[in-house]
Amino acid sequence: MKKQIGPGTYVFPTPTYIIGTYNEDGTADVMNLAWGGVCGFKPPCVQISLNTGRRTRENLLRTGCFTVNIGGVNLMAESDYFGLISGSKANKLETVGFTSTRSENVDAPVIDQYPLTLECRMVDSREIGPHLMVIGEIVGVVCDEDVLDDKGKPDVKKIKPLGLDPIGHNYIAFDHIVGEAYKEGRKYLNK
Protein backbone atom coordinates (compact mmCIF):
# COMPACT_ATOMS: atom_id res chain seq x y z
CA MET A 1 0.00 0.00 0.00
CA LYS A 2 1.48 3.35 -1.03
CA LYS A 3 0.90 6.54 0.94
CA GLN A 4 1.16 10.23 -0.07
CA ILE A 5 3.62 11.80 2.36
CA GLY A 6 3.63 15.32 0.92
CA PRO A 7 6.24 17.14 -1.16
CA GLY A 8 9.82 17.24 0.09
CA THR A 9 13.38 16.91 -1.16
CA TYR A 10 13.50 13.20 -0.36
CA VAL A 11 16.41 12.38 -2.60
CA PHE A 12 19.27 10.31 -1.40
CA PRO A 13 22.10 10.13 -1.29
CA THR A 14 23.09 13.74 -1.84
CA PRO A 15 26.77 14.57 -2.23
CA THR A 16 28.94 16.17 0.41
CA TYR A 17 30.83 18.86 -1.45
CA ILE A 18 33.21 21.24 0.26
CA ILE A 19 32.88 24.50 -1.64
CA GLY A 20 35.97 26.70 -1.61
CA THR A 21 35.87 30.44 -2.34
CA TYR A 22 38.01 33.48 -1.58
CA ASN A 23 36.93 36.10 0.92
CA GLU A 24 37.42 39.76 0.05
CA ASP A 25 40.63 39.86 2.14
CA GLY A 26 42.11 36.95 0.17
CA THR A 27 41.66 34.28 2.87
CA ALA A 28 39.92 31.07 1.87
CA ASP A 29 36.43 30.07 3.00
CA VAL A 30 34.95 26.58 2.87
CA MET A 31 31.39 25.34 3.34
CA ASN A 32 29.72 21.95 3.35
CA LEU A 33 27.11 21.58 0.61
CA ALA A 34 24.66 18.76 -0.01
CA TRP A 35 22.36 20.37 -2.55
CA GLY A 36 24.32 19.90 -5.70
CA GLY A 37 25.20 17.56 -8.52
CA VAL A 38 26.26 17.06 -12.10
CA CYS A 39 24.20 19.04 -14.60
CA GLY A 40 26.16 18.94 -17.84
CA PHE A 41 28.75 16.87 -19.71
CA LYS A 42 29.80 19.02 -22.71
CA PRO A 43 30.98 21.29 -21.22
CA PRO A 44 31.28 19.50 -17.86
CA CYS A 45 29.14 21.35 -15.29
CA VAL A 46 27.94 21.06 -11.71
CA GLN A 47 25.17 22.93 -9.96
CA ILE A 48 25.24 24.02 -6.32
CA SER A 49 22.44 25.67 -4.33
CA LEU A 50 23.36 28.31 -1.79
CA ASN A 51 20.98 29.73 0.78
CA THR A 52 20.93 33.43 1.63
CA GLY A 53 23.38 34.48 4.32
CA ARG A 54 26.16 32.16 3.20
CA ARG A 55 29.56 33.86 3.00
CA THR A 56 30.26 31.46 0.13
CA ARG A 57 27.38 32.94 -1.87
CA GLU A 58 28.71 36.49 -1.44
CA ASN A 59 32.21 35.36 -2.39
CA LEU A 60 31.03 33.48 -5.44
CA LEU A 61 28.98 36.39 -6.73
CA ARG A 62 32.03 38.62 -6.36
CA THR A 63 34.68 36.32 -7.89
CA GLY A 64 32.53 34.18 -10.19
CA CYS A 65 34.59 31.15 -9.18
CA PHE A 66 34.50 28.24 -6.75
CA THR A 67 36.02 24.85 -6.15
CA VAL A 68 34.26 21.60 -5.30
CA ASN A 69 36.48 19.62 -2.94
CA ILE A 70 35.64 15.96 -2.47
CA GLY A 71 37.00 13.86 0.34
CA GLY A 72 36.40 10.72 2.29
CA VAL A 73 35.43 9.41 5.68
CA ASN A 74 38.80 10.44 7.11
CA LEU A 75 37.76 14.10 6.58
CA MET A 76 34.24 13.72 8.02
CA ALA A 77 34.60 15.78 11.22
CA GLU A 78 36.30 18.68 9.43
CA SER A 79 33.81 18.55 6.54
CA ASP A 80 30.89 18.59 8.99
CA TYR A 81 32.40 21.52 10.89
CA PHE A 82 32.61 23.49 7.61
CA GLY A 83 28.79 23.32 7.58
CA LEU A 84 28.28 24.39 11.19
CA ILE A 85 29.66 27.91 11.24
CA SER A 86 29.96 30.73 8.72
CA GLY A 87 33.25 32.00 7.41
CA SER A 88 32.06 35.42 8.58
CA LYS A 89 32.51 34.17 12.17
CA ALA A 90 35.53 31.88 11.94
CA ASN A 91 38.53 31.07 9.81
CA LYS A 92 37.43 27.48 9.35
CA LEU A 93 40.54 26.18 7.60
CA GLU A 94 42.79 27.64 10.29
CA THR A 95 40.63 26.12 13.06
CA VAL A 96 41.06 22.58 11.74
CA GLY A 97 44.67 23.09 10.63
CA PHE A 98 43.97 22.71 6.91
CA THR A 99 45.65 24.67 4.13
CA SER A 100 44.82 25.79 0.60
CA THR A 101 46.61 26.58 -2.64
CA ARG A 102 45.41 29.03 -5.30
CA SER A 103 43.85 27.19 -8.22
CA GLU A 104 45.78 27.43 -11.49
CA ASN A 105 42.56 27.86 -13.44
CA VAL A 106 40.08 29.88 -11.36
CA ASP A 107 40.05 32.52 -8.63
CA ALA A 108 39.31 30.01 -5.85
CA PRO A 109 41.25 27.86 -3.37
CA VAL A 110 42.15 24.20 -3.78
CA ILE A 111 41.92 22.66 -0.30
CA ASP A 112 45.14 20.69 0.06
CA GLN A 113 43.81 17.94 2.32
CA TYR A 114 40.99 16.90 -0.07
CA PRO A 115 42.12 14.36 -2.69
CA LEU A 116 39.91 15.64 -5.53
CA THR A 117 39.07 19.23 -6.50
CA LEU A 118 36.93 20.51 -9.37
CA GLU A 119 37.83 24.05 -10.41
CA CYS A 120 34.65 25.85 -11.49
CA ARG A 121 33.67 29.08 -13.17
CA MET A 122 30.10 30.31 -12.71
CA VAL A 123 28.26 30.31 -16.03
CA ASP A 124 24.66 30.77 -14.90
CA SER A 125 22.45 31.13 -11.84
CA ARG A 126 18.81 31.08 -10.87
CA GLU A 127 16.99 31.95 -7.68
CA ILE A 128 14.77 29.23 -6.24
CA GLY A 129 13.09 30.74 -3.18
CA PRO A 130 15.88 31.77 -0.80
CA HIS A 131 18.40 29.57 -2.61
CA LEU A 132 20.62 30.61 -5.49
CA MET A 133 21.33 27.72 -7.82
CA VAL A 134 24.70 28.33 -9.44
CA ILE A 135 25.89 26.42 -12.47
CA GLY A 136 29.65 26.11 -12.63
CA GLU A 137 31.62 24.92 -15.61
CA ILE A 138 34.42 22.60 -14.52
CA VAL A 139 37.47 24.13 -16.19
CA GLY A 140 40.09 22.05 -14.38
CA VAL A 141 40.41 19.09 -12.02
CA VAL A 142 43.23 18.41 -9.58
CA CYS A 143 43.59 15.01 -7.99
CA ASP A 144 46.09 13.37 -5.64
CA GLU A 145 48.03 10.83 -7.67
CA ASP A 146 47.55 8.13 -5.04
CA VAL A 147 43.75 8.10 -5.57
CA LEU A 148 43.94 7.69 -9.36
CA ASP A 149 43.09 4.35 -10.96
CA ASP A 150 45.23 2.64 -13.59
CA LYS A 151 43.54 4.75 -16.33
CA GLY A 152 44.42 8.00 -14.55
CA LYS A 153 40.86 8.71 -13.35
CA PRO A 154 39.75 9.33 -9.74
CA ASP A 155 39.08 5.97 -8.05
CA VAL A 156 35.97 5.97 -5.86
CA LYS A 157 37.30 3.01 -3.87
CA LYS A 158 40.38 4.98 -2.92
CA ILE A 159 38.61 8.29 -2.21
CA LYS A 160 35.70 6.67 -0.31
CA PRO A 161 33.67 9.88 -0.81
CA LEU A 162 31.12 10.91 1.76
CA GLY A 163 27.47 11.20 0.82
CA LEU A 164 24.58 12.42 2.93
CA ASP A 165 21.23 10.97 3.86
CA PRO A 166 19.41 14.31 4.13
CA ILE A 167 16.46 12.75 5.92
CA GLY A 168 18.22 10.87 8.70
CA HIS A 169 21.10 13.40 8.63
CA ASN A 170 23.69 10.66 8.41
CA TYR A 171 26.89 10.52 6.40
CA ILE A 172 27.33 7.51 4.12
CA ALA A 173 30.62 6.20 2.78
CA PHE A 174 30.77 5.26 -0.89
CA ASP A 175 33.27 2.47 -1.14
CA HIS A 176 31.16 -0.65 -1.43
CA ILE A 177 30.50 -1.63 -5.04
CA VAL A 178 27.41 -3.76 -5.60
CA GLY A 179 27.23 -3.97 -9.40
CA GLU A 180 28.27 -2.53 -12.75
CA ALA A 181 26.24 0.29 -14.29
CA TYR A 182 25.16 -0.23 -17.92
CA LYS A 183 25.73 -3.97 -17.47
CA GLU A 184 23.45 -5.29 -14.74
CA GLY A 185 20.30 -4.62 -16.81
CA ARG A 186 21.54 -6.00 -20.10
CA LYS A 187 19.85 -9.35 -19.53
CA TYR A 188 16.50 -7.61 -20.16
CA LEU A 189 17.47 -5.94 -23.44
CA ASN A 190 16.50 -8.87 -25.70
CA LYS A 191 13.52 -10.18 -23.77
Ligand SMILES: Cc1cc2nc3c(=O)[nH]c(=O)nc-3n(C[C@H](O)[C@H](O)[C@H](O)COP(=O)(O)O)c2cc1C
Ligand atom coordinates in the same frame (compact mmCIF):
# COMPACT_ATOMS: atom_id res chain seq x y z
C1 LIG B 1 25.79 18.29 5.74
C2 LIG B 1 25.52 19.74 5.44
C3 LIG B 1 25.03 20.09 4.19
C4 LIG B 1 24.75 21.43 3.89
N1 LIG B 1 24.26 21.74 2.65
C5 LIG B 1 24.02 23.04 2.33
C6 LIG B 1 23.56 23.39 1.03
O1 LIG B 1 23.39 22.54 0.15
N2 LIG B 1 23.33 24.71 0.76
C7 LIG B 1 23.51 25.68 1.70
O2 LIG B 1 23.26 26.86 1.42
N3 LIG B 1 23.95 25.37 2.96
C8 LIG B 1 24.23 24.08 3.29
N4 LIG B 1 24.72 23.76 4.53
C9 LIG B 1 24.94 24.83 5.51
C10 LIG B 1 26.25 25.59 5.27
O3 LIG B 1 27.34 24.70 5.08
C11 LIG B 1 26.52 26.49 6.50
O4 LIG B 1 25.49 27.45 6.61
C12 LIG B 1 27.89 27.16 6.48
O5 LIG B 1 28.11 27.73 7.73
C13 LIG B 1 28.01 28.24 5.41
O6 LIG B 1 29.32 28.72 5.47
P1 LIG B 1 29.75 30.13 4.86
O7 LIG B 1 28.86 31.19 5.50
O8 LIG B 1 31.18 30.24 5.28
O9 LIG B 1 29.55 30.05 3.39
C14 LIG B 1 25.00 22.44 4.86
C15 LIG B 1 25.53 22.08 6.11
C16 LIG B 1 25.79 20.75 6.38
C17 LIG B 1 26.36 20.36 7.72
